[in-house]
Amino acid sequence: MLISRDEEIQEVVRIVSETPQPRVVIFGGIHGDEVSGIHAIEKVLFDFLGGKRSLARGSLTLARANEEAIAVERRYVKHNMNRMFREDYGPEIDRTSYEYRRTQELKRVLKECDYFFDFHSAPTADEPFLVAEQHAVEFFSKLGISRVITGWGKFSSGAIGGDAENYANACGAISATLESGSHFNKSSNDVAYRSAISLLSVLEMIPAEESPVSDEPAVFEMHTVVTKEFPDFKYAGEVTNFRFLKGGEVFATQSGKPLAVSEDSYLLIPMKPSDTKVNEEVCYLGRSIKPKLS
Numbered sequence: 001m002l003i004s005r006d007e008e009i010q011e012v013v014r015i016v017s018e019t020p021q022p023r024v025v026i027f028g029g030i031h032g033d034e035v036s037g038i039h040a041i042e043k044v045l046f047d048f049l050g051g052k053r054s055l056a057r058g059s060l061t062l063a064r065a066n067e068e069a070i071a072v073e074r075r076y077v078k079h080n081m082n083r084m085f086r087e088d089y090g091p092e093i094d095r096t097s098y099e100y101r102r103t104q105e106l107k108r109v110l111k112e113c114d115y116f117f118d119f120h121s122a123p124t125a126d127e128p129f130l131v132a133e134q135h136a137v138e139f140f141s142k143l144g145i146s147r148v149i150t151g152w153g154k155f156s157s158g159a160i161g162g163d164a165e166n167y168a169n170a171c172g173a174i175s176a177t178l179e180s181g182s183h184f185n186k187s188s189n190d191v192a193y194r195s196a197i198s199l200l201s202v203l204e205m206i207p208a209e210e211s212p213v214s215d216e217p218a219v220f221e222m223h224t225v226v227t228k229e230f231p232d233f234k235y236a237g238e239v240t241n242f243r244f245l246k247g248g249e250v251f252a253t254q255s256g257k258p259l260a261v262s263e264d265s266y267l268l269i270p271m272k273p274s275d276t277k278v279n280e281e282v283c284y285l286g287r288s289i290k291p292k293l294s
């Protein structure tokens, strides 16, 4: 096993075994204020550096993605890096910006990857969940995270999309995004760390963990992306992730008009309107396609 820094790309560390496959890539800190993933990948790296773990097969690449935003503890400096993983860029993108340049480096990392895991956290104390496209749901269901949101990929075009997970998918990887809980809660660090360890165990790159992985997760499919179109966007009622909304129920208002769901739905990943710019997505709506069996 060899541990080394990438010679060309800063803040990228590779742990390499004798066998080339599988190639696993984990990103922390694409959003610089989401520290749990950054702590988690550091802890994983120290496990290997300190000899607590060794890699039986394949390679593991760990990246601190948005280093400049991490340094100033902000989501991003100029551009939301998780909308920058694309091939075409509009005139609104500053090509001299750190985030543009950094994304080009990280795209090279994702091109050589079989499994990709992107670590995020949220400003609210939500339960952990995964976002994965249909081809990756079954594999990532083995990690013990109780909720999975799928179906984001079909919206990945135009102003929406450009996320690292779907870029990795397009490069042939099996990918997921982890939302590990609140930025401010230490348990989010543990969720992210445990998920990384589960991923490596499931792939038999490290010995299986003693604790068995829990039951199959509940799966929700996104059917609508809700964009903040006016500065006065406001939620109606309780703002919690996976909140059930009866068909016809009003979940928000903007420009003085109510926004209602067209069918029984779940409010997914509600972001703070004050942190969301006009024309950015503010929340999603989805339906349950696989309830949790209990």
Ligand SMILES: [Zn+2]
Pocket (backbone or CB within 6 Å): 031, 034, 120, 121
């Ligand atoms: Zn994030």
